[in-house]
Every structure is written in structure tokens, then in C-alpha cells.
Amino acid sequence: MKTRLMAVTAAAVLMSPLAHAEKIGVAMANFNDTFLTILRHSMENEAQKKGVTLDIEDAGNDIGKQLSQIQNMIAEKDDAIIVNAVDTDVTPKLTKIVTAAGIPLVYVNRKPVDFNKLPPGVAVVASDEKASGTLQTQEVCKLLKGKGDVLVLTGDLSNEAARTRTQDIENVLATKPCAGIKIVDKREGKWSRTQGQDITMNWLSSGTQFDAIISNNDEMAIGAINALKATHKMRPNMIVAGIDATPDGIAAMKAGDLKVTVYQNALGQGTQSVDAAIKLAHKQNVDRFVNVPFELVTPANMAQYAKP
Known part of the structure; x- marks a missing residue:
């Protein structure tokens, strides 16, 4: 599926000092993911402001399809390519084919596995995942007063973010203040609300005892809440914790169901990825890693993260 966002007016193009990058290809992992939808719309809005065209492709979580889409963008000689990778372990191949074509590359949201080897002309716009699960689990530890049994819902473990967030959980629980907390079970929910619900239903039907569910994202956390209800x-x-602070996540927190989430700024990632792509297309310097910080969200401060 492709959506094309054209420059709004010729005047907008002329007024924008960076508008010489006529077309930017955007390879998205999945249009049906809530967070990635917010990210995609943010990119579209920024492109309108800067007067450039985005050709946005949906891989439907199929790495083969995404690779083919990126090859088409190369064949079409796009001025830059933004990639939200289906599988971050495949990014060395993606990096090689895009840079070999001399096209600037920006990875967004999901940090590529070859980050430390990225050549010039490649940037990553994301949030530091070492902070996400750390902030989340430290708050869960505080709510549990350092003791209890927890269940963990992981994202798609082919993604660096899921692996890092899960490792964050384990690292925090290994610290002295949280040493009384035990991980009873850990299952891969692949970022999906439906899978989060199904896994939690299985835990409940098997009689698994727990004091908290720690989820790698809000979608799986909401699925867990649905199963509990x-x-x-x-x-x-009951403590259920997520990450992303999506609108649905904040609504669940307002309802008293989600106790912890961590704000990942999809709007900021979208805006900065488009800006980075335009700058690289103009051969301007961009930091290899553009960090969009995570922020802890609890019932005490959730109002500032709720949309008006």
C-alpha cells in the first residue's frame, strides 16, 4: 500500500530553504500499529511544512516486501530514504544497498543492529531504549515496594527495541532495591493487543499468580487489561505497565487500569526523521544518533501527555 503526500503549494516549496529534496521514500514496517501510525502522520505533516513529497510504503511486517519496496525507491532515484525496519537484524543489508546507490538513509524509531558501523550519510532518529524499560521497571519496583511476582510481555524479538526493553526489565530487577521481585513467566506478544490479550488469558486460565504485568508497549498492556477485565x-x-504513552494508553491510565507507561515521542521522531533526510539530501551534517528522550508517565503527570 502506498500513500503519496505532495507539496501543498508551489509557494510553499519556494519559501522552504530545504525543499530541493523533491522526493523522500519512506519504508514503514506496519501501517496497522498505533504508535507507527502516529509516527507516519507526523512525517506527513512535516513534509507538508517543508514542501517535499513522501512516497510511503507499508511492508505489513514482511521483511521481504520491505526490501523490495526499498529497492523500488532506489530504482526511482529518491533523494533520501527513511526506514522503519521490520527486522532490525536485516539492517546491514538495507544499509549496504541504499548507500551503494549513493542515497542518504535515515532509520527511524527502531535502531539498526549495525548502528556502530553506519557509514557517513546515514542517521538514526529514535529514543534511547536503555531508558525506556528502565524507567518503566523502576516505577513498577517502587509500586511493588521491591517485592512480588511479575509477568513480562515482550515485543517482536526480531526488533532491537524489544530485546533492549526486556533486558532493561531484567537489569532493574537485578538491582538491590528490586531483588525481591521475580519474573514468573515471559512471552513474546509481538507488539500486538490481540496477542497480549491471548497470552494473558492463558496465564489466567492456568492459574498463574502474579502482582504485575510489565509490557514492552501499551498495545500489549491494553490486551492484558482486556483479559483481566x-x-x-x-x-x-493490579499493576499493568506499558511503554509509548499512546492515546489509548493514556485513556487506560485515566480509567485507572494502566498504572505506568513511558512517553515515546512519535511526533518528535517523525518530524526529526524528515528533517534529517532533507539535510542529508543537501549534504549537510546530521548526528549519527538523534535522540528523542523517553519520559516516565504516571497518573500524577498523565494530564500533560493527554491530547486536548
């Missing part, structure tokens, strides 16, 4: 096991003191 469907089985009438959603207690007021």
Missing part, C-alpha cells in the same frame, strides 16, 4: 480479575491494585 473479561475474566473479572482486574483488581484496583
Whole structure:
């Protein structure tokens, strides 16, 4: 599926000092993901402001399809390419084919596995995943007073973000203040609300005892909440934690169901990825890693993250 966002007016193009990058290809992992939808719309809005065209492709979580889409962008001689990788372990191949074509490359949201070997002309716009699961789990530890049993819902483990967020959880629970907390089980929910719900239903039906569910994202956390509610096991003191602070996540927190999330600024990532692509197309310097910081969100400060 492709969407094309054209420059709004010729005047906008003329007024924009960076508008010589006529076309930017955008390879998205999945249009049906809530967070990635916000990210994509942010890129579209920034492109309109800067008067450039985006050709946006949906890989539908298929790495073969995404590779083919990127090859088409190269054949079409796009001025730059932005990639939200389906599988971050495949990024060395993506980096090689794009840079061999002399096209600037920006990875967005998902940090490539070859980050430390990226050549000039390649940048990453993302948030430092070492902070995400760390902030989340430290708050869960605080709520549990350092003792209890937890379940973990991981994202797609082919993604660097899922692996790092899960490692963050384990690292925090290994610290002295949280040493009384035990991971009872850990399952891969692939970022999906449906899979988060199904996995939690299985835990509940098997009689697994727990005090908290720590999820790599809000979507799986909401799935867990749905399972708890469907089985009438959603207690007021039940701790469910997510990451991303999506609108649905904030709504769940307002309802008293989601106790912890971590704001990942999809709008900032989208804006800065387009800006980085334009600058690289103009042979301007861009930092290899453009960090868009994570922020802890709790019921005490959630109002500032809620959309008006």
C-alpha cells in the first residue's frame, strides 16, 4: 500500500530553504500499529511544512516486501530514504544497498543492529531504549515496594527495541532495591493487543499468580487489561505497565487500569526523521544518533501527555 503526500503549494516549496529534496521514500514496517501510525502522520505533516513529497510504503511486517519496496525507491532515484525496519537484524543489508546507490538513509524509531558501523550519510532518529524499560521497571519496583511476582510481555524479538526493553526489565530487577521481585513467566506478544490479550488469558486460565504485568508497549498492556477485565480479575491494585504513552494508553491510565507507561515521542521522531533526510539530501551534517528522550508517565503527570 502506498500513500503519496505532495507539496501543498508551489509557494510553499519556494519559501522552504530545504525543499530541493523533491522526493523522500519512506519504508514503514506496519501501517496497522498505533504508535507507527502516529509516527507516519507526523512525517506527513512535516513534509507538508517543508514542501517535499513522501512516497510511503507499508511492508505489513514482511521483511521481504520491505526490501523490495526499498529497492523500488532506489530504482526511482529518491533523494533520501527513511526506514522503519521490520527486522532490525536485516539492517546491514538495507544499509549496504541504499548507500551503494549513493542515497542518504535515515532509520527511524527502531535502531539498526549495525548502528556502530553506519557509514557517513546515514542517521538514526529514535529514543534511547536503555531508558525506556528502565524507567518503566523502576516505577513498577517502587509500586511493588521491591517485592512480588511479575509477568513480562515482550515485543517482536526480531526488533532491537524489544530485546533492549526486556533486558532493561531484567537489569532493574537485578538491582538491590528490586531483588525481591521475580519474573514468573515471559512471552513474546509481538507488539500486538490481540496477542497480549491471548497470552494473558492463558496465564489466567492456568492459574498463574502474579502482582504485575510489565509490557514492552501499551498495545500489549491494553490486551492484558482486556483479559483481566473479561475474566473479572482486574483488581484496583493490579499493576499493568506499558511503554509509548499512546492515546489509548493514556485513556487506560485515566480509567485507572494502566498504572505506568513511558512517553515515546512519535511526533518528535517523525518530524526529526524528515528533517534529517532533507539535510542529508543537501549534504549537510546530521548526528549519527538523534535522540528523542523517553519520559516516565504516571497518573500524577498523565494530564500533560493527554491530547486536548
